[in-house]
Amino acid sequence: MRALTWQGRESVSVETVPDPSIQEPNDAIVQVTSTAICGSDLHLYKVLGPYLHQGDVLGHETMGTVVEVGPEAGDLQIGDRVVVPFNISCGHCWMCSRGLFAQCETTQVTSQGKGASLFGFTDLYGSVPGGQAEYLRVPQAQFGPVKVPEGAADERFLYLSDVLPTAWQAFMFADVPEDGTVAVFGLGPIGQMTCRIAKLADRRVIGIDDVPERLELAREWGVEVIDDSAVDDVTQAILDLTEGRGADSTVDAVGMESHGSPLTGAAIEVVGHLPDALAKPALDRVGIDQLAALVACIKSVRRGGTVSVAGVYGGELDPMPLMEMFDRGITMRLGQCHVKRWTDDIVKVLEKDEDALGVESLATHHLPLDEAPAAYEMFQEKKDGCIKVVLKP
Template sequence: MRALTWQGRRSVAVETVPDPVIQQPNDAIIKVTSTAICGSDLHLYEVLGPFLHPGDVLGHETMGVVQEVGPEAGDLKVGDRVVIPFNISCGHCWMCSRGLFAQCETTQNEKTGKGASLFGYTELYGSVPGGQAEYLRVPEAQFGPIKVPEGAPDERYLYLSDILPTAWQAFEFADVPEGGTLAVFGLGPVGQLTARIALNAGRRVIGVDRVAERLDLARSYGVEVIDLDTVDEIAEAIFDLTSGRGADGTVDAVGMEAHGSPIAKTAISAVGMLPDALARPLTDKFAIDRLAALIACIKSVRRGGTVSVSGVYGGEVDPMPMMEMFDRGITMRLGQCHVKRWTDDITKVLQKDGDLLGVESLATHHVPLEEAPAAYEMFQKKQDGCIKVVLKP
C-alpha cells in the first residue's frame, strides 16, 4: 500500500509499504477513505523527530470502511463505516471504566512512562503505524472504532477522530459558567472548533491569533477576535473586554511551538539537530517549550478561573509563574483527549440539520495522499490560507 512516512526533520515522503494484517484477535483492518493532517503532526515534523524512525507511518485522524476483522473484534463487521479515535483504548480497564481513555492501562506505554498508545505518534506512544495510508490496522477494535451512518460526507464525522472531541474537552475543561466568557488562544482547527462549541453552548468567545485567515474565519462565526500583532499586551486587552476581571476560562489551543519565545525556539532547534541518542533524553526529560500561549492564558483568566490546555507540550523543566497562579487561585486542566468520553454528546450535535459546528467546511484543502509532503509544508508554514488539510488515499 501507499503511505505517508517520516524520513527526517521536516522531511516526509509517500512510499510503498507492506499492507497491514490482523495481528491480534481483536484487531480490524480498515480501508481509509479520508485522513487529515493534525497540528500535532507538525510537532513530529519539527520537534519530536528524535523519537521517530525513517519509514514510520504517520497520521491519527482517520476514517474508512472495515475490510477485515479478528474473531474478538466485538460487533464490528466488514463493510461498517467507522471513524478511528487517535488514542487506542480497551474500554474495560480501571482507567477506561472511569472515562480516562487516554490513560488506558491495556495500551499504556510503561517503558517510556507515557499514557495510552496513539496512532502514528512516535516510540513514546507505542510506534503504532498511523492512518495517512491506504489501509490501517486498528488494535482494540472491539471498543475503539466509532460507527457512523452512510450517506453523509466524510467530513461530517472525520473529526470525531481527534480535533472535535479535543475541542469539546477543551471547552468542558474550561468550566465557563452560563453567561460567561471563554478566551481561545490559537485559532487553528482545534481553536476554531472550541470557539464554535462554546458559541453553540451560549457562551461569549474571544479568539486570539495573528493569522488573518484564522481571525476572519472565527469572526464569521461570531467570535470577538484579537490580532496579536495589534496589541501590546494581550492580557490587558482581554481584561479591557471583560470589565477588568479577565475571562472566566481560557483555552491554550497552541502548544509547545507557540511564537513569542526566541530563547526557547533556539533551544528546541538546537536539540533537534543533535544525534537521536543525545536528543531523546534531552527532549523527554530536560526539554523546554515555547510557553507564550500558555503564559498568556494564565495571565488572561480571571481570579478563580480555569485554564484549559489542549495544545501539546513536551517539556519537563518549563518555568511557570507559580506565585501568580497561586495568588489568583487558578485551576488548570489538561491532557490528551479522552475521545470516546465525548463521542455521544458530539454525535447528537453532528446529527442535527445545518452543520451547526461547520465541520463540513472546515478543511480548506483536499488533496490526494501522494501530495501529502507538499501539504505538510504548506500547513506548517501557514501558506495559501491553509486551515485544515484532508488527504484522500
C-alpha cells in the same frame, strides 16, 4: 499500499509499504477513505523527530471502511463505515471504566512512562503505524472505532477522530459559567472548533491569533477576535474587554511551538539537530517548551478562573509563574483527549440536519495522499490560507 512516511527532520514522503494485517484477535483493518493532517503531526515533523524512525507511517485522524476483522473485534463487521479515535483504548480497564481513555492501562506505553498508545505518534506512544495511508490496522477494535451512518459525507464525521473531541474536552475542562466569557488562544482547527462549541453553548467567546485567515473565519462564527500582532499586550486587551477582570476561562489551543519565545525556540532548534542518542535524553529530562501562549492564558484568566490546556506540551523543565497562579487561585485542567468520553454527545450534534459546527467546510484543502509532503510544508508555514488539510488515499 501507499503511505505517508517520516524520513527525517521536516522530511516526509509517500512510499509503498507492506499492507497491514490482523495481528491480534481484536484487530480490524480499515480501508481509509479520508485522513487529515493535525497540528500534532507538525510536532513530529520537527520537534519530536528524535523519537521517530525512517519509514514510520504518520497520521491519527482517520476514517474508512472495515475490510477485515479479527474473531474478537466485537460487533464490528466488514463493510462498516467507521471513524477511528486517535488514542487506542480497550474500554474495560480501571482507567477506561472511569472515562480516562487516554490513560488506558491495556495500551499504556509503560516503557516510556506514557499513557495510552496513539496512532502514528513515535516511540513515546507505542510506534503504532498511522492512518495517512491506504489501509490502517486498528487494535482494540472491539471498542475504539465509531460507526457512522451510511450515506453521510466523510467530513461530517471525520473530525470525531481528534479535532471535535479535543475541542469538546477543551471547552468542558474550561468550566465556563453560563453567563461567562472564554478566551481561546490559537485559532487553528482545535481553536476554531472550541470557539464554535462554546458559541453553540451560548457563551461569549474571544479568539486570539495572528493569522488573518484564521481571525476572519472565527469572526464569521460570531467570535470577538484579537490580532495579537496588532496589540502591545494581549492580556491587557482581554482585560479591557472584560471590565478589567479577565476572562472567566481561557483555552490554550497552541501548545509547545508557540511563537513569542525566541530564546526557547532557539534552544529547541539546537536539540532538534542533535543525534538521536543525545536528543532523546535532552528532551526527556531537560526539555523545554515555548510557553508564550500558556503564560498569556494564565495571565488573562480572572481570579478563581479556569485555564484549559488542549495544546500539546513536552517539556520537563518548563518555568511556570506559580506565585501568580497560587495567589490568583486559578484552576488548570489539561491532558490528552479522552475521545470516547465525548463521542455520544458530539454525535447528537453531528446528526442534526444543519451543520451546526461547520465541520463540512472546516477543511481549506482537499488533496490526494501523494500531495501530503507539500501539504505538511504548507500547513506548517500557514501558506495559501491553510487551516485544515484532508487527504484522500
